[in-house]
Amino acid sequence: MKVTLRVWRQENETAQGRFEEYEADNLNPNMSFLEMLDVVNEKLTGDGKDPIAVAHDCREGICGTCSSMINGEPHGPENGVTTCQTYMRSFNDGDVITVEPFRAEAFPVLKDLITDRKAFDKIMQAGGFITARTGSCQDANALPIGKEVADLAMDAAACVGCGACVAACKNSSAMLFVSAKAGQLNLLPQGQPEKDTRVLNMVAAMDEAGFGNCTNQYECSAACPKEISEEFISKLNRDYLIASVRSSVKAKPTTMK
Amino acid sequence: MNILHALFKTSIGKKVIMAVTGLILVGFVIGHLIGNLQIFLPPEKINEYAHFLQSLGKVLWLIRIGLLVAVVLHIWMAVSLVLENRAARKKGYQSQKTLRASYASRTMKYSGLIVFAFIVYHLLHFTVKSTHGEDFYPMTMLHGEKVYDVHTMMVLGFQQPLVSIFYLIAIALLSLHLSHGFSSMFQSLGLRTRSWSGLLEKLAITISVLYFLGNAAIVIAVMTGMVGIQNPDFASCCPVEAHEVANAKH
Ligand code: HEM
Ligand code: FES
Numbered sequence: 446m447k448v449t450l451r452v453w454r455q456e457n458e459t460a461q462g463r464f465e466e467y468e469a470d471n472l473n474p475n476m477s478f479l480e481m482l483d484v485v486n487e488k489l490t491g492d493g494k495d496p497i498a499v500a501h502d503c504r505e506g507i508c509g510t511c512s513s514m515i516n517g518e519p520h521g522p523e524n525g526v527t528t529c530q531t532y533m534r535s536f537n538d539g540d541v542i543t544v545e546p547f548r549a550e551a552f553p554v555l556k557d558l559i560t561d562r563k564a565f566d567k568i569m570q571a572g573g574f575i576t577a578r579t580g581s582c583q584d585a586n587a588l589p590i591g592k593e594v595a596d597l598a599m600d601a602a603a604c605v606g607c608g609a610c611v612a613a614c615k616n617s618s619a620m621l622f623v624s625a626k627a628g629q630l631n632l633l634p635q636g637q638p639e640k641d642t643r644v645l646n647m648v649a650a651m652d653e654a655g656f657g658n659c660t661n662q663y664e665c666s667a668a669c670p671k672e673i674s675e676e677f678i679s680k681l682n683r684d685y686l687i688a689s690v691r692s693s694v695k696a697k698p699t700t701m702k
Numbered sequence: 703m704n705i706l707h708a709l710f711k712t713s714i715g716k717k718v719i720m721a722v723t724g725l726i727l728v729g730f731v732i733g734h735l736i737g738n739l740q741i742f743l744p745p746e747k748i749n750e751y752a753h754f755l756q757s758l759g760k761v762l763w764l765i766r767i768g769l770l771v772a773v774v775l776h777i778w779m780a781v782s783l784v785l786e787n788r789a790a791r792k793k794g795y796q797s798q799k800t801l802r803a804s805y806a807s808r809t810m811k812y813s814g815l816i817v818f819a820f821i822v823y824h825l826l827h828f829t830v831k832s833t834h835g836e837d838f839y840p841m842t843m844l845h846g847e848k849v850y851d852v853h854t855m856m857v858l859g860f861q862q863p864l865v866s867i868f869y870l871i872a873i874a875l876l877s878l879h880l881s882h883g884f885s886s887m888f889q890s891l892g893l894r895t896r897s898w899s900g901l902l903e904k905l906a907i908t909i910s911v912l913y914f915l916g917n918a919a920i921v922i923a924v925m926t927g928m929v930g931i932q933n934p935d936f937a938s939c940c941p942v943e944a945h946e947v948a949n950a951k952h
Contacts, residue, residue: 548793
């Protein structure tokens with residue numbers, strides 16, 4: 446099959462950027478979108494031109510590195526998959542496909558389709574962890590956790606941190622990401638000691654990074670390659686409210702300012 | 703962590719303020735509609751009700767100030783959120799598809815803005831009483847007391863096509879605003895969960911449709927003449943029987 450690509454090209458963070466068109470011919474419909482770009486880049490390199498810079502790593506939908514807005518949808522037309530799991534059979538022969546980087550002030554474009562998503566790392570550093578005892582393994586099942594709770598935490602833990610939620614949101618809000626990362630820990634007993642500070646600090650880091658606010662339209666959930674439910678956002682709101690109230694009334698040790 | 707900082711300065715806090723003020727306003731508009739539906743009863747009912755509200759004195763002012771604070775906070779937070787959201791993506795996409803966001807959710811700021819313009823006009827019309835001439839604010843006798851004839855004021859209002867059309871547009875947009883807002887406020891407060899989000903969505907639509915129909919019924923009843931002026935001072939407008947009933951009473 447054959448498609449025409451309209452790809453965003455931008456030399457570096459400060460360059461203007463523009464769309465450029467490329468023909469991709471002799472494609473196998475069972476190629477992934479990234480393999481198709483490989484073919485195009487092979488040819489560009491052969492012609493002595495700069496290949497299209499595109500982020501990718503695992504190519505099996507688990508690392509969250511790949512990130513492209515394909516025909517106006519993060520990760521392309523199919524639901525519940527990443528860009529690397531999008532196949533050319535999802536397009537028609539002769540299609541014109543527009544490929545853009547994820548866009549948000551908090552995700553500056555580094556080159557072509559690659560954005561800098563370190564704002565997510567900052568949010569994780571602010572509270573996306575637990576304090577665990579190191580050393581030898583604990584006995585398995587020493588800590589009983591209900592199956593439903595474990596499953597729900599697992600749903601949230603499916604987040605690969607790709608940023609499709611931010612890319613899809615009209616307000617560039619990172620609420621689905623933050624709610625999944627905080628939610629997976631807040632649901633489990635291991636997450637309880639730091640629950641309040643986690644929620645307060647992660648939301649503060651999110652605001653600080655310049656993401657927008659959630660307007661409850663759930664585009665994030667619809668775009669999420671892991672189909673994470675907006676229910677976690679509701680939970681984050683609830684946990685945040687409780688944490689704010691509790692932290693303003695609770696007794697604090699003298700060492701804490 | 704200061705609670706005021708959490709409410710006014712963080713993204714989630716601002717949404718909580720939107721939701722709580724939204725809830726107060728929803729409660730108010732539904733109560734207001736139920737009060738207004740008394741137009742279908744004999745005029746004394748709604749005049750009595752209006753007189754009761756007027757006679758609350760200090761309490762009335764407390765309610766008014768409470769509502770004013772709610773509206774001001776609601777709009778303040780709306781403006782602040784919209785500005786931040788704009789700033790969060792300065793360069794947009796060439797093409798972006800809408801995946802599941804409802805029309806109502808995408809037009810909250812516009813529906814809200816027009817509703818706000820209507821509220822200002824509405825307050826000038828019936829609370830300040832400055833949009834129309836003196837003839838539009840008649841008095842009547844109720845239990846030996848001279849009170850505003852709110853029944854006639856409403857009918858006179860809706861007998862003007864422009865007022866009625868603006869009213870219908872504002873009510874339609876407020877219903878649209880509520881069709882998203884009603885479920886959105888539960889989400890903002892962390893009360894919307896998978897187990898009942900479907901029901902909540904249906905509830906929001908049902909309430910919005912009923913709210914629109916209830917208000918539209920009043921306008922249509924006046925415009926079609928089903929509900930007319932029954933104040934004897936407006937002889938030209940009164941159906942004969944009402945005239946006689948009114949005269950007999952005097
Ligand atoms: C006066 C002008 C108004 C403006 C400019 C306005 C604007 C807005 C905006 C921008 C939102 C946020 C939408 C979102 O985050 O998705 C909102 C939410 C809401 N509005 Fe209004 N609105 C107005 C009046 C009203 C009135 C009169 C009511 C009630 C009858 C109301 C009820 C709500 C509710 C319930 C919400 C949902 C709160 C939430 O998302 O948590 N609004 N409004
Ligand atoms: S490359 Fe790892 S998820 Fe796509």
